[in-house]
Structure formats: C-alpha cells, structure tokens
Amino acid sequence: MNMARLAVFSPVDSTGRVDAVVRRLADAIAVGLLADGEQLPSEAELAGRLGVSTVTLREALMALRQQGMVETRRGRGGGSFVRLPAQLDPLARLRAFAADELRDFGDHYAAIAGTAARLAAERSLPSDVAPLWRTLDEMDAVAAAPETAGSGEACARLRRLDGRFHIEVAAASQSARLTQEEIRLQADIGPLLWLPHEGLSGHDETAAQHRAIAGAVERGDGEQARAVAERHVLDATRHLIELRLRLRE
Amino acid sequence: MSTPASLVQHDRAAAALARVRETAEGVFEALREVRDAAVACVLPAGGTRRPVVADLAALRPLLWARLRGGALPAHLPALIAGIGFIAAPGLLADAPWYLEWWQENPSGDPVQLLRNMDPASSAFYDYTHWDWYAGPFSGAERTICGPYVDYLCTDEYSLTLSVPVPAGGSFAGVAAADVFVRRFEAAVLPALREIPGPAFLVNAEGRVVASNTASWVAGSVYRGGPRDGDHAVRRVGDLPLSLVTTTAGRAG
Numbered sequence: 001m002n003m004a005r006l007a008v009f010s011p012v013d014s015t016g017r018v019d020a021v022v023r024r025l026a027d028a029i030a031v032g033l034l035a036d037g038e039q040l041p042s043e044a045e046l047a048g049r050l051g052v053s054t055v056t057l058r059e060a061l062m063a064l065r066q067q068g069m070v071e072t073r074r075g076r077g078g079g080s081f082v083r084l085p086a087q088l089d090p091l092a093r094l095r096a097f098a099a100d101e102l103r104d105f106g107d108h109y110a111a112i113a114g115t116a117a118r119l120a121a122e123r124s125l126p127s128d129v130a131p132l133w134r135t136l137d138e139m140d141a142v143a144a145a146p147e148t149a150g151s152g153e154a155c156a157r158l159r160r161l162d163g164r165f166h167i168e169v170a171a172a173s174q175s176a177r178l179t180q181e182e183i184r185l186q187a188d189i190g191p192l193l194w195l196p197h198e199g200l201s202g203h204d205e206t207a208a209q210h211r212a213i214a215g216a217v218e219r220g221d222g223e224q225a226r227a228v229a230e231r232h233v234l235d236a237t238r239h240l241i242e243l244r245l246r247l248r249e
Numbered sequence: 250m251s252t253p254a255s256l257v258q259h260d261r262a263a264a265a266l267a268r269v270r271e272t273a274e275g276v277f278e279a280l281r282e283v284r285d286a287a288v289a290c291v292l293p294a295g296g297t298r299r300p301v302v303a304d305l306a307a308l309r310p311l312l313w314a315r316l317r318g319g320a321l322p323a324h325l326p327a328l329i330a331g332i333g334f335i336a337a338p339g340l341l342a343d344a345p346w347y348l349e350w351w352q353e354n355p356s357g358d359p360v361q362l363l364r365n366m367d368p369a370s371s372a373f374y375d376y377t378h379w380d381w382y383a384g385p386f387s388g389a390e391r392t393i394c395g396p397y398v399d400y401l402c403t404d405e406y407s408l409t410l411s412v413p414v415p416a417g418g419s420f421a422g423v424a425a426a427d428v429f430v431r432r433f434e435a436a437v438l439p440a441l442r443e444i445p446g447p448a449f450l451v452n453a454e455g456r457v458v459a460s461n462t463a464s465w466v467a468g469s470v471y472r473g474g475p476r477d478g479d480h481a482v483r484r485v486g487d488l489p490l491s492l493v494t495t496t497a498g499r500a501g
Contacts, residue, residue, distance in 0.1 A: 127380055
C-alpha cells in the first residue's frame with residue numbers, strides 16, 4: 001500500500017485540530033468579534049460547538065493562554081475569559097515579517113478586499129450600504145473628539161471600527177467565504193496595517209479611501225469599488241513595508 | 250388571453266406560493282410561541298418588579314424544542330438553526346444588553362451564544378441597528394431579514410425571521426429565529442422547480458432568497474422596474490416575500 005495514500009485517509013491529526021481551534025478563536029478575538037473580558041462558554045459546550053474533543057479544546061485554550069489571548073480563573077465565578085492582547089508590541093510583530101512576506105500578505109488581502117468590494121457594489125441594497133456610512137460616521141466622531149484624540153483608547157476604537165467597516169463591505173458581497181477570509185486576513189495583518197497611521201496622522205487619508213469605497217458600493221460601480229479597495233490595501237501595505245525596512249534587527 | 254402553458258404556470262406558481270407561505274409561517278408560528286412565553290418572563294410577579302436575566306431561563310425548554318423543529322408541520326424539514334429572545338436595551342435590571350439565544354449543535358445539546366453583550370467592549374454588539382431588531386421595533390408584525398452573511402453567529406448565509414414582543418404596553422424586545430438559506434431553499438425548491446421557466450423568490454428589498462435558475466441565484470438582486478414587462482410578481486400572502494416568474498415565451 002502506497003504510504004502517501006495511507007496518510008491521506010488517516011485521521012486528521014490532533015495538532016491540526018488544535019491549530020484550527022486556536023486560529024478560529026484567535027481570529028475572532030483579534031478582530032473583536034469576541035470582546036475583551038467576555039466569558040467563553042464552558043469547555044464542554046465550546047468543544048461541542050466546535051466539533052472537537054474536550055482534550056483538543058483544552059490544548060487550544062492552553063495555547064491561547066500562552067499567547068495572552070485567554071485568561072482562565074479558577075473557583076467561583078471562574079472560567080475562561082477573552083483578553084485583548086493590546087500589550088503585544090506591534091513593532092516586535094512587524095519585525096517577524098520580511099518585506100516580501102508583507103508584500104505577499106498585501107497581494108492576498110487586496111485580492112480578497114477588491115473582489116468583495118466589487119461584488120458588494122454589484123449586489124448591495126440600501127440596507128447593506130447604511131451600516132457602512134454609520135461606521136464611517138462613528139470613526140469620524142472618534143477621530144474628531146478633542147478630549148480623546150490621539151489617545152491609545154481612541155486608536156483602539158478606531159481600529160475596531162476600521163475592522164467592522166471592512167467586514168461590513170465583505171458581508172455586503174453576499175459571500176460567506178469572502179467574509180470569513182476578510183476576518184482571517186484582518187486577524188493576521190489588520191493590527192499591523194494600522195501601524196503607519198498610529199496617532200491618527202493618517203486618518204483623513206484613510207477616511208477618504210473608506211468613503212470612496214462606500215460611495216462606489218452605493219452607486220453600484222463594481223470596477224471603481226474594486227479599484228479603490230485594492231488601492232486602500234496596497235497603500236497601507238506599502239506604508240508598512242517602508243516601516244519594516246527602517247526597523248533595525 | 251390564457252394558453253394552456255400559462256395556465257400550468259399559474260397553477261404551479263400558486264402551489265409554490267402556498268409552499269413558501271407554509272414554510273415561513275411554520276417559523277413564525279414558533280416565534281409567536283416564543284413571543285407569548287417571553288411576555289410572561291418579562292412581566293415577573295405580575296409586572297411588579299423589573300425582569301432580570303434569570304427570568305428568561307424559563308424560555309429554554311421551548312427554545313430547545315423549537316430548535317429541533319418541534320411545532321413545524323411534520324412534512325417540513327427542521328429549519329431553525331438558532332432561536333431566542335432579544336431584550337430591548339435597558340429592559341433587564343441586571344444586564345443592559347442581552348440575548349437569550351440558543352443554537353443547534355450537530356453533535357449534542359443546543360448551545361447558548363455570547364452571554365455578555367456590551368457595545369462598550371466591542372464594535373459589533375449594538376444589535377438595535379440590525380433589520381431583525383429594527384423591523385419589529387418600528388412596528389412590523391413579521392420581519393424577514395436577509396439573506397445576509399451572518400458573521401456574528403454562524404458564518405452562514407442566513408435569513409433571520411422576527412416578531413415584536415410587546416409587554417405591559419411597551420416594546421420589550423424581539424423573538425427571532427435564524428434559518429440558513431440553504432435549508433430554506435431545500436424546503437421551497439421542489440415547488441419552484443415545478444414552475445415552467447425561470448422563477449425565484451425575493452425579499453421586500455429585491456434580494457433573491459431561492460430560485461430555480463442560475464441566472465437569479467440566492468444573493469443576487471432583482472431590481473424589477475418598468476422594463477421587466479415579461480416578469481410577473483406575486484406577493485406571498487402578506488409576508489415580505491414575492492415570487493417572480495417569467496411570463497413571456499420561455500415555458501418548458
């Protein structure tokens with residue numbers, strides 16, 4: 001019997017499942033679909049929902065604890081709680097990527113975001129467009145508030161709203177797969193893409209691109225929506241690569 | 250002038266309308282039960298004190314039963330993937346935002362979703378903007394939201410059906426159920442397939458929900474309009490759904 005064929009039909013190994021669970025939860029936490037401080041369901045419940053054994057789930061939770069994304073408290077009122085890994089040094093994360101890897105991320109993300117925006121423009125109805133403008137208005141309000149402008153809290157809020165905007169555009173495409181991919185890419189590289197604009201200096205430019213995307217989606221102009229969405233990702237990637245190249249090892 | 254072909258189409262369209270109506274009404278019937286049970290929960294002690302999260306636990310046996318397809322006519326497939334009561338913000342004394350929401354679980358007992366919903370801790374949790382909440386809130390007796398990509402709960406292309414829960418003369422929240430588009434389509438496609446020529450079901454906004462043709466697949470948009478003279482549009486009872494059929498020369 002051919003060994004490669006044997007491997008194909010052997011059970012998916014448990015490491016693969018652990019990784020898949022870690023990835024799913026880490027994506028949701030990074031993007032904010034699971035909120036900071038939120039209690040996760042019990043281990044048995046979570047294992048059932050994700051369709052994995054309790055042992056696999058425990059391994060995954062252990063990995064997430066090591067990454068600082070989940071905290072487990074014992075005793076009364078105990079359980080596993082989501083921790084937003086805000087204290088992770090973004091420059092340290094950036095250092096882990098070579099410039100060509102960032103370029104590749106950007107290429108992939110631009111393909112997803114561009115296609116999602118084109119389909120959103122072709123298929124969206126007023127009820128898909130309204131959330132986009134609401135999110136952009138909220139972002140403007142956060143950026144303009146004099147009491148918080150430039151604070152870490154305002155940046156974190158802007159980053160969450162930025163993520164929500166792009167997920168809303170992806171969802172307007174009516175494609176569940178593109179939406180899932182958008183969420184995954186944001187979890188992978190979203191916090192880094194935001195880096196060059198930290199301190200709100202780039203808010204106007206970013207906001208103008210967001211409004212151009214929403215406008216093209218609203219007009220039903222698929223080609224324009226695709227072009228602006230790709231440009232938005234590629235511009236941010238270029239900023240990021242510049243930043244990476246200036247970092248000393 | 251009626252030709253035999255158009256008569257056939259008319260009869261089969263009528264049968265499809267009945268099938269769609271029965272399918273959706275089966276879900277709305279479950280929601281009316283949830284609504285009635287929720288009214289009792291949010292007026293504890295005869296409405297003499299404010300309800301708390303724990304009061305909603307009384308809904309669970311009903312929600313679990315409806316997840317398994319309980320009240321639906323036996324010949325219809327179990328459609329409901331998630332069901333529950335969504336409290337109006339500020340209704341409950343001990344949680345400003347709350348969903349008593351349960352989802353099916355292929356490998357065991359139903360599971361509850363995200364218990365703590367606070368918009369301050371996430372950009373995603375203000376549910377008052379979603380059509381399944383805003384529709385009933387603005388007085389719609391029956392809302393069908395979607396198809397839409399449900400990135401909050403299931404990652405599935407879904408419909409959410411909802412009804413208002415009025416209690417003590419005010420709006421207490423909504424009773425809602427999630428139905429995956431693929432299951433709704435499976436329930437109505439046999440009837441759509443019988444219609445000669447392209448036929449598809451659209452929601453109130455014109456989004457295609459189910460269809461017998463690749464030209465109008467679920468998720469695409471039917472914009473109608475005066476130039477579409479060869480389409481006949483029939484409302485599905487008083488539900489926010491319509492059946493669109495092709496009237497000219499494409500029968501067979």
